[in-house]
Amino acid sequence: MGKTAYLLFIKLYPLAARITALFNRKARLWIAGRKNVFANIHSSLQNDTRKKIWVHCSSLGEFEQGLPLMKELKKKYPFYCLVLTFFSPSGYENEKNNSVADRIFYMPMDSKKNAALFYETVKPVLVVFVKYEFWYYYLTEAKQRNIPLLLVSGIFRKSQPFFAWYGGFHRQMLQCFTHLFLQNEESLQLLKSIEIINTSVGGDTRFDRVLEIAETFKPITSIEEFCRNKKVIVAGSTWTDDDEALDHYVNSYKDYCFIIAPHDIGEDRLKECESLYHHSVRYSAIGTQIVEPEINTFIIDNIGTLKYLYKYADICYIGGGFGGDGVHNVLEAAVYNKPVVFGPEYEKYIEAVELLEKEGGFSVENALELEEIFNELIEDKDLYEYCAAAAGNYVRSKTGATAGVMQYIQEKRLLTS
Incomplete structure (x- = not known):
């Protein structure tokens, strides 16, 4: 999928969701959650003077994956406001009242206008995407604004378009990341083959999360x-x-x-x-x-x-x-x-x-x-x-991935205590 196909996708997806919403509850939630979303974000944050950390999770599984890191960020940097977004209703509807984040929203659909407005409203000083979801305008906007952008617990396969002859557009998205923390060596080598070298094998934060669950049973x-x-x-x-x-x-x-x-x-x-x-x-x-x-x-x-x-x-x-x-x-x-x-x-x-x-x-x-x-x-x-x-x-x-990300943030001074 090149840029033209991607632009078509982000235009048609909301339309398809509206049609599907006629008979599908999840689609109805997706539509309803994005109604007046920018007004909600603005009213929620307008009087909050704290610096913002933005963490994005596609759905509930990625939230569980990112939860250990979010907890450590709140513990180490309590004076920051942690803003969490979801793309899917299964994530937002189940975790919208979770206290780990200070503010929780649906992610507005990707577009040049939406991405610019989101960054202007939220003003994040650090952006973290968990595992996957590569939204072109949100990623390029972070790069243009020189905001540190991390991918956590990323995993890649050779069949993905990043590694295809037609994948130039997708490779542009990867070039926006300040650092990519990967689950395995295979992912590192695949990215190296397309000259993405700001990477490290940090493992999967889900291992930290499930161990935490078991220990607090x-x-x-x-x-x-x-x-x-x-x-x-x-x-x-x-x-x-x-x-x-x-x-x-x-x-x-x-x-x-x-x-x-x-x-x-x-x-x-x-x-x-x-x-x-x-x-x-x-x-x-x-x-x-x-x-x-x-x-x-x-x-x-x-x-x-x-x-x-x-x-x-x-x-x-x-x-x-x-x-x-x-x-x-x-x-x-x-x-x-x-x-x-x-x-x-x-x-x-x-x-x-x-x-x-x-x-x-x-x-x-x-x-x-x-x-x-x-x-x-x-x-x-x-x-x-x-x-x-x-x-x-x-x-x-296989535990320890969260500690590796936190060490990077501290050593690079991406946030201040």
């Missing part, structure tokens, strides 16, 4: 009572194809406990899960109705609980690998020293690839393989303990 009484003295399998971020791979096993092993957390908690998906899992109840119903003895499955119908539920598992299954967006966050489970199982679509996710290499995870092609590996892990204690330890050790060996 608080028991959930209703889950403890449900799981007591039983084998427990937690399936997180599942899509329909994941549930169809799981349902036979769940319905057959009635003496085990299953916790299913679908990626989408819309009413249609929850009803679909209820139809697939024959002995299930929604988590929100606990306490309002009697949980019958034959119930062996909780369906989680909220956002935010899942990252703690993996603690109760004997085995964790991570969804998305059977035709969703690709396998979701395996680290949230592995940090608790749990073997992790997921579907065949994982190659784009380095943490899933590395977890397989470290023998803390398993990829399955179908429901039959899923059943086989579940049973093998449950029946073979030595295998289970080996894989569980491998998963936990992998996560702990």
Whole structure:
């Protein structure tokens, strides 16, 4: 996609969102969140004289990834105002009241006019983009204004347009960054091949985040009572194809406990899960109705609980690998020293690839393989303990990315204490 195609994209995206909003709640939130967005930003910041740090996250996953850094920034530089933006409603709507940031907004759609107005209004002295999302005008505006611009936990693949013969426009975006903190050596070498050398391999701040979650875990009484003295399998971020791979096993092993957390908690998906899992109840119903003895499955119908539920598992299954967006966050489970199982679509996710290499995870092609590996892990204690330890050790060996970014900020004096 060259510049012409990009300009067409940023013009058509809001139009497509308006059309989609007629029947899609997420699109409606995207549209509503950007109504009067500049007026909201201006009124929120006009009397705030503090210097501003702007952190941008695409969605909820990137927020979790950037959270350790945001916490350290607030701790080290408490007199700065931390402004957080989201592109996606799934990020903004879930975290709009999070206290880690001083101000939280939707990012206005990229354009030359919007970017200039945003910088004039916010006046950031440091800009941080988490993992990805490359918005041309926001990036070039930072460079033109000589504002330090960092990419944190970036990861690149050869198939991306940056590395194609037609990728000159995309390479211009990368040239705007003051420094790019990358997850792996492969990304560094790819960027080096296009003469982007202001880089370093700093790892992934998600490792710091999941370790923090595990270390601050608080028991959930209703889950403890449900799981007591039983084998427990937690399936997180599942899509329909994941549930169809799981349902036979769940319905057959009635003496085990299953916790299913679908990626989408819309009413249609929850009803679909209820139809697939024959002995299930929604988590929100606990306490309002009697949980019958034959119930062996909780369906989680909220956002935010899942990252703690993996603690109760004997085995964790991570969804998305059977035709969703690709396998979701395996680290949230592995940090608790749990073997992790997921579907065949994982190659784009380095943490899933590395977890397989470290023998803390398993990829399955179908429901039959899923059943086989579940049973093998449950029946073979030595295998289970080996894989569980491998998963936990992998996560702990990769922490420290946040400290590396903070060290750079301090050494370069990008902010003043």
